[in-house]
Amino acid sequence: MIITSEPVLRPGAEPSVRTLARGLSVLSVFDDGAPSMRAADVAARAGLNRAATARVLRTLVHLGYVRYHGEKFALTHQALELGHGYLSGSPLVLASRQSVEWLTDEFDEPCTVGVLAGGDVICIAATRVPGMIRAGLTVGVRIPAHASSMGKVLMAGLSESDFRSAMDASQFSRLTEQTIDSTERFRLEIEQVRRQGYAVNDSELQSGHRTVSVPVKDRAGAVVAAVGVNMLASPDTLHTATEAHLPLLRRAAERIAEGCAPE
Amino acid sequence: MIITSEPVLRPGAEPSVRTLARGLSVLSVFDDGAPSMRAADVAARAGLNRAATARVLRTLVHLGYVRYHGEKFALTHQALELGHGYLSGSPLVLASRQSVEWLTDEFDEPCTVGVLAGGDVICIAATRVPGMIRAGLTVGVRIPAHASSMGKVLMAGLSESDFRSAMDASQFSRLTEQTIDSTERFRLEIEQVRRQGYAVNDSELQSGHRTVSVPVKDRAGAVVAAVGVNMLASPDTLHTATEAHLPLLRRAAERIAEGCAPE
Known part of the structure; x- marks a missing residue:
């Protein structure tokens, strides 16, 4: 979803260290928008030259993280394992998972927890409602912060300098007619989120x-994650969301914070 | 769960390529059993020397994939993104996700789809049942093939030479009193799985x-994944599993195979 650029390393970084950085960049450019790509597209998305990209792709294919089929490269299930240790090791993730399950039970709607990474939200816990065709998010997916309620509460919790960096990292891409696509309007939106305590x-x-x-x-009052619920955008659900859902969302947020306390 | 060893690369591999391989090894040693580790433990699990491990960890911390806290290293949510492109790009994953949701709706039990990687099963789709404390698997987790029904059907589908390699990769570790922990008994079990068509x-x-x-x-009859259901091991559920659940599991397997056909 995001076009990355050459990984930032100090100018004197050893070539081997640089290759590791490049390899990780290449793995992370595969996403919902581009699950399989030609080498040239991988290079463009990773912000690398073609020769470096070709060498990295060759290594990744050799090691089993990437497969090559019909002139395109795609990740294999082996790549999926790389981040799994985070899901099992983070108290924040474990507490989030329990809380979204509890919320989904209460609301009968898909619920999610996300954290901020640059101008994006990364989903760290998510539920789907069996039998419901409407898709929720899946764990690991990145969504643009400016177009999501999780992103808005996460950005509202940043210090002014971090907020500015996140604004710079955001592309304010227009995803629907309703997307807030200007920094000015987004600033106003964030002020409202700060006042009301939800987005x-x-x-x-x-x-x-x-x-x-x-x-x-x-405990220090810093915003470490956001928890949300996904509904159909019919007029009556606005009332449900702000009246009935908010108290339970706040209770879930407290539980997650308590579950994290031991970290 | 698995102790990896120095990644296999041709002897003349460039140092930079070797560092990429080592970096990926280091990321993949973090798992349920060891979500956070001292540098020496990372080195031992990755099968690398301490100097190489220290250099790789330093780079991974610098790039934001690993954090260092209380003398231990752990993955960050950024690591989670690395494999996400697989989840969004694979038709097998998409079809699996739909099918496990349908199954969970039918059974009211957690369901999973897995693929084989060496002696392990990697979970590529999973459901949890809201309100049920009993945990299912989560996407991305590895479980030992010899101790799981998904692993048994996956291994039963291998050619004799691939089966032997998978047996060699398996450590037949004893996880409960019931775990099959000898190659001989496992061979007999696999023969039965082949005869009956389920595990x-x-x-x-x-x-x-x-x-x-x-x-x-x-379409060619090759086993590409396994789909399963997780129940309490009470005497009456054995009947439910083999009589009532099997037909629906088989229907789900056919749906997944059809969903994959375009790949």
Whole structure:
């Protein structure tokens, strides 16, 4: 979803260290928008030259993380393992998983927890509702922060300098008619989120979907994650979301924060 | 769960390529059993010397994939993204996800789809049942093939030479009183799985859990994945599993195979 650029390393970095950085860049450019790509597209997305990209891809194919089929490269299931240790090791993830399951039980709607990475939200816990065709998010996916309610509460929790960096990292791409696509309007939105303590995304990421999120704050009051619920964007669900869902979302956020406390 | 060894690269591999291989080894040693480790433990698990491990860890911390806290290293949420492109790009994963959701709806039990990687099964789709404390698997987790019903059907589908390699890769570690921990008994078990077309795991991975799995076969008849259901291991669920659940598991397997056809 995001076009990365050459990984930042100090100028004197050893070539071997640089190759590791490049290899990880290459792995991370495969996403929902580009699950399989020609080498030239991988190079463009990773911000690398073709020769370096070709060498990295060859190594990744050799090691089993990437497969080559029909002139295109794609990740293999082996790549999936690389980040799995985070899911099993982070108290934040474990507490989030329990809380979204509890919320889904209460709401009968898909629920998610996300953290901020640059201008994106990374989903670290998610539920789907069996039998419901409407898709929620899956763990590991990145979504643009400016177009999601999780992203808004996460950005609202940043210090002014971190907020500016996140704004710079955001591309404010327009995903639907409703997406907030200017920094000025987004600033106003964030001020409102700070005042009210929750964020709403009304068809801004995907038409017909409304999400409502609240911040998860650690003991020091820092926003460490966001927890949200995904609903259809019909007029009556706005009332449900802000009246009925908010208290339970806040309770879930407190539980997640408590579950994290031992870290 | 698995102790990896120095990645296999041709002897003349450039140092930079070798560092990429080592970096990926280091990322993949973090798992359920060791979510955070001291540098020496990372080195031991990755089968690398301490100097190489220290250099790789330093790079991974610098790039944001690993964090250092209280003398231990752990993955960050950034590592989670590395494999996500596989989840969004593979038709097998997409079809599997739909099918496990349908199965969970039918059974009201956690269901999973897995693929084989050496002596392990990697979970590529999984459901949890809201409100049920009993945990299912999560996507990306590796479990030992010899102690799971998915692993048994996957291994039963291998050619004799691939079967031998997978047997060699398996450590036949004893996880419960019921785990099959000898190659001889495992061979007999696989012969039975081949005859009956499904596999049962009765408290072999985790006490009190029974799972039943069937193979997903592509058009050429090759086993490409396994789909299974997770139940409590009470005497009456054995009947439910083999009588009531098997037909639906087989239907799910066919759906997954059809969903994959375009690949």
